[in-house]
Amino acid sequence: MNKTLVKKHTQVVLIEKKQRKRIKLVPPQKKIKQCVLKTSLKYFEIECKLQDEWIPLKAQEVLKVEAFSLEPELWIVPKSDKKYATILFEYHLHNDPTTYQIVFQVYQFRLELKLDNQCFDSPYTKDHSIGKYHWIWGKTNGEDAEMTQSNQQWGGIILADLDQDKDDFDFSENPQGGTTELVQLQVVLPFATLPPGIDLQLYLETSFSDAHYFGLYAPHNKDYQLILGSDKEKPPNLLAAQSQNKVYKTSAKIGLESQCFYLRANHLPNSFFDGIITIKLKLKGSKVKEVPIEVIAEDHLIVRVAPWLMMPNTQExxxxxxxxxxxxxxxxxxxxxxxxxxxxxxxxxxxxxxxxxxxxxxxxxxxxxxxxxxxxxxxxxxxxxxxxxxxxxxxxxxxxxxxxxxxxxxxxxxxxxxxxxxxxxxxxxxxxxxxxxxxxxxxxxxxxxxxxxxxxxxxxxxxxxxxxxxxxxxxxxxxxxxxxxxxxxxxxxxxxxxxxxxxxxxxxxxxxxxxxxxxxxxxxxxxxxxxxxxxxxxxxxxxxxxxxxxxxxxxxxxxxxxxxxxxxxxxxxxxxxxxxxxxxxxxxxxxxxxxxxxxxxxxxxxxxxxxxxxxxxxxxxxxxxxxxxxxxxxxxxxxxxxxxxxxxxxxxxxxxxxxxxxxxxxxxxxxxxxxxxxxxxxxxxxxxxxxxxxxxxxxxxxxx
Missing domain, CATH: 3.75.10.10 (L-arginine/glycine Amidinotransferase; Chain A)
Known part of the structure; x- marks a missing residue:
């Protein structure tokens, strides 16, 4: 009795937690007869566009060629926190006894850039996922500006480092040395296991204009090293749009693990700078050993530098x-x-x-x-x-x-x-x-x-x-x-x-x-x-x-x-x-x-x-x-x-x-x-x- 010949094709999919991932289901041959989803859908949901309508697929469901395009697009939607799972599709061609399989190796991960909670004035929430993406002012015309749990969050706020603290990187409470204006920036990237044979690279980025007005520092040999932006000028130069210091628009590759950095605002808002700092975190990949991988994921945050205010004569x-x-x-x-x-x-x-x-x-x-x-x-x-x-x-x-x-x-x-x-x-x-x-x-x-x-x-x-x-x-x-x-x-x-x-x-x-x-x-x-x-x-x-x-x-x-x-x-x-x-x-x-x-x-x-x-x-x-x-x-x-x-x-x-x-x-x-x-x-x-x-x-x- 002849054994059925099976040809398998493996594709790695990295999908961010709570995100939907769109992929192309590329069959090994064009003259496809039918396709079967062979995997139970305990951890993921699969949606396929059939006859111009997106519908969820069921395990063992047979998809005939007349029902979908030869290169259909799929949505993979996580249903749990499962970090790794496989999804198997089988293809059968006209007049061909071979069984073709595409195996999706799905790695679910979480990529997040988090700003220190001390930057947010949101007493009703511990989750600042809204405030880090949007900067919302309070009420207009001095109305009651208090927010409740149902309101949107205020955005992050950072003080410009304009004083003469003894050590800006001393984060302890030190009245003599001063309170640092630097705030913590955390990269969250928990992979259960890293996909084998794939080169993942993690970077921090900002715009060239923003890079002149802040510095991001990483711990390095019991010290701190600038990895993004620029160092503080003493005194800040407001004559020119660009700092005279070295400026980093993109960081060097950083480690693929959760880690902390320290953010310093170098300047107050001025003619060249509106006070908004935007920082992006990008996870990138490359093709290694015939295993294709797409651009993976990114996150970002914004933070506003606190403005300078004058006090009127009515103040004590x-x-x-x-x-x-x-x-x-x-x-x-x-x-x-x-x-x-x-x-x-x-x-x-x-x-x-x-x-x-x-x-x-x-x-x-x-x-x-x-x-x-x-x-x-x-x-x-x-x-x-x-x-x-x-x-x-x-x-x-x-x-x-x-x-x-x-x-x-x-x-x-x-x-x-x-x-x-x-x-x-x-x-x-x-x-x-x-x-x-x-x-x-x-x-x-x-x-x-x-x-x-x-x-x-x-x-x-x-x-x-x-x-x-x-x-x-x-x-x-x-x-x-x-x-x-x-x-x-x-x-x-x-x-x-x-x-x-x-x-x-x-x-x-x-x-x-x-x-x-x-x-x-x-x-x-x-x-x-x-x-x-x-x-x-x-x-x-x-x-x-x-x-x-x-x-x-x-x-x-x-x-x-x-x-x-x-x-x-x-x-x-x-x-x-x-x-x-x-x-x-x-x-x-x-x-x-x-x-x-x-x-x-x-x-x-x-x-x-x-x-x-x-x-x-x-x-x-x-x-x-x-x-x-x-x-x-x-x-x-x-x-x-x-x-x-x-x-x-x-x-x-x-x-x-x-x-x-x-x-x-x-x-x-x-x-x-x-x-x-x-x-x-x-x-x-x-x-x-x-x-x-x-x-x-x-x-x-x-x-x-």
Whole structure:
């Protein structure tokens, strides 16, 4: 009796857990008569397309040639966690006694790239399979952003490594050495057995653009080796899209087992980087010994780098930094000891004093840097943003601020202007749609000033826009000689406001200054007038007659600029007139370029202090017409203790909102050099401890 000849063909199929695998059932001959599935379907389900319909096959089911194509496609669907099984098909041909068999050796495995749970703020779930693929913001317009089990997950968040931890790869709790910002990345690849004779290769990949902004490290000989991305630059370079370090877009082959790597974000979002890092894990194979194998599987994840945020004046003050000036400073005649003594009496231990001699006489500490913060799920890091100004105080953060868990981002500029100084940055308190406030920066949006417009360095502007959460507003400040926002805009807390806001916006008003001076001149009720730098009182009528003649026109023109800014800010911040306090500021023209300087110390340029249950401002002494008594008599006191009419009006406005005020003379130290108290101080404030930025969707943001 002749034995039936059996010809067997073996094909390896690697199928990922919980995935369907599509394969081609290629018979050994074309003239096939019928096909039989000989395997029980305990662990897998087989689907075949018969007559344009996908149907599950049954064991021992005979498929005739007229029912399916000669090269049918099959779906293999796992039904259990069985790691290995075989599936057998038999073919019979016309006029051929040979039995042909195709054996599918099916290896089921799990390929997964997992991000550390500490990157996710999803208290109701341990499975972040949604959050690792999608980045979902919270609610729009500051609505209740809490998620429940049925909601989608927030995506992963990582802090940029901007501080000076003693050892970034020390993952223990170490208050002295700092808390690392690196997070764990796990590769999961459990094969029960590896298919024989098959060369499997596992790689990590990213895009070339993303590779400049993070580094992925593998343990190597008791150290850590960069395998993907790039090393951290010190300081980060935001002038160019590409790092100067070596960059790895694809890792070398990694082992075929579960293993851990460590992810570091090197940069904050900026002009070239939207803050989203994408990493892919790919399992690849090659043909070995006639055993064909297709591209196997891949997984990926995304994670967002936490943005940098500024703190508004409504946040509580922790420290106030100021620079001490003395007569030994080059070109200096004034001494700041008495000024600092007054501030110390008001601020107490919150005041931090450093000598100007250590910083080449530079006193404008507000202009050099801004102290903000970055918030992760488990950690908050104060971060100083050091701008393009780079004058004497450029080294102040390094000497007095930076340490473990206190970071720095440095932003350079190609063409510097005074608009790049951080006196030209302000942030509003929270408003509708922006629960962390909005950044306000001054530039030249009205097509420039006198055909010589100045603009903020595009690197700085791009950086601020890239943070998204406090979407910037650009107002017109180029008409000012210095050009800074803090000369015309400020914010103070309001403890019993007349509107639903808990703050008031201060805006310089040349119209109000002219109106006050006109009233004084024509009513002839305020006879005494003090000028900055003058010890003797002046006759107000003589001065005001000249000032109203010389400065009325320029202040009328400047009020048009201020009104344009006012309307823009009302629209962008959702303000009403009740939310605004007009502060009288009189301007004069600088002859060289016709830009404006304040004629008297600028009361908008004030230091705003917020405490747990109170707030106050330290304001430049205004000078000008002296306040009269109730009986109409001029209060002719010592010049240092005189109450000025401009001051009295501001004090009345502040009293109505429960905000105190201290007036301090800054003429010799700051005013005669074009600045004020705000320019000369820098404040550390508490971050928004009761808010998480990812729970609110900014109007300009989108989900991924």
């Amino acid at each position: 003050v922790k420290k106030v930094h100021i620079i001490r000036i003395d007569s030994e400073t080059a070109g200096e005649t004034a001494n700041s000891d008495q000024f600092i003594k007054k501030l110390r009496g008001i601020l107490g231990d919150k005041l931090v004093v450093s000598d100007a001699s250590n910083f080449d006489g530079d006193r404008w500490i507000q202009d050099e840097f801004v102290i903000g913060y970055c918030q992760g799920v488990k950690q908050v890091m104060p971060v100083v943003c050091d701008g393009p100004r780079d004058r004497g105080l450029n080294k102040y953060p390094q000497l007095h601020l930076l340490k473990a868990d206190f970071g720095q981002v440095s932003i350079a500029g190609n063409k510097k202007s005074t608009l790049d100084s951080f006196g030209n940055l302000e942030v509003s308190p929270p408003v509708e749609g922006y629960p962390f406030g909005r950044i306000i920066m001054g530039a030249s949006p009205k097509q420039g000033f006198k055909h010589s417009p100045r603009q903020i360095a595009h690197q700085l502007k791009g950086f601020l826009h890239a943070q998204k959460v406090q979407s910037p507003i650009e107002i017109f400040s180029d008409w000012l000689a210095v050009g800074h926002v803090d000369e015309i805009i400020n914010f103070v807390p309001a403890h019993n406001p007349s509107s639903d806001k808990n703050f008031k916006m201060l805006i310089a008003s040349s119209k109000k200054a002219i109106d006050v001076l006109s009233y004084v001149y024509f009513s002839d009720t305020h006879r005494v007038f003090y000028l900055p730098f003058e010890q003797e009182k002046q006759n107000s009528r003589d001065i005001l007659k000249k000032w109203l003649h010389d400065y009325w026109e320029i202040n009328h023109r400047i009020q048009l600029f201020l009104d344009w800014n006012r309307q823009l800010l009302k629209k962008e911040l959702g303000l009403t007139e009740d939310d605004i306090i007009d502060v009288p500021v009189l301007f004069k023209e600088r002859k060289s370029d016709r830009r404006a300087l304040p004629l008297l110390p600028n009361m908008v340029n004030q230091l705003v202090i917020t405490e747990a249950n109170a707030s106050f401002s330290i304001v430049p002494k205004s000078y000008g017409p002296v306040k009269t008594s109730a009986g109409g008599l001029t209060l002719d006191l010592d010049p240092n203790n005189i109450h000025y009419l401009f001051e009295d009006q501001l004090k009345t406005e502040f009293e109505a909102i429960g905000h105190q005020v201290y007036f301090v003379d800054d003429t010799d130290l700051y005013f005669k050099r074009g600045g004020g108290i705000h320019c000369a101080t820098n404040v550390e404030r508490a971050y928004f401890a009761n808010k998480k930025w990812w729970k609110y969707k900014p109007p300009n943001a989108h989900d991924i």
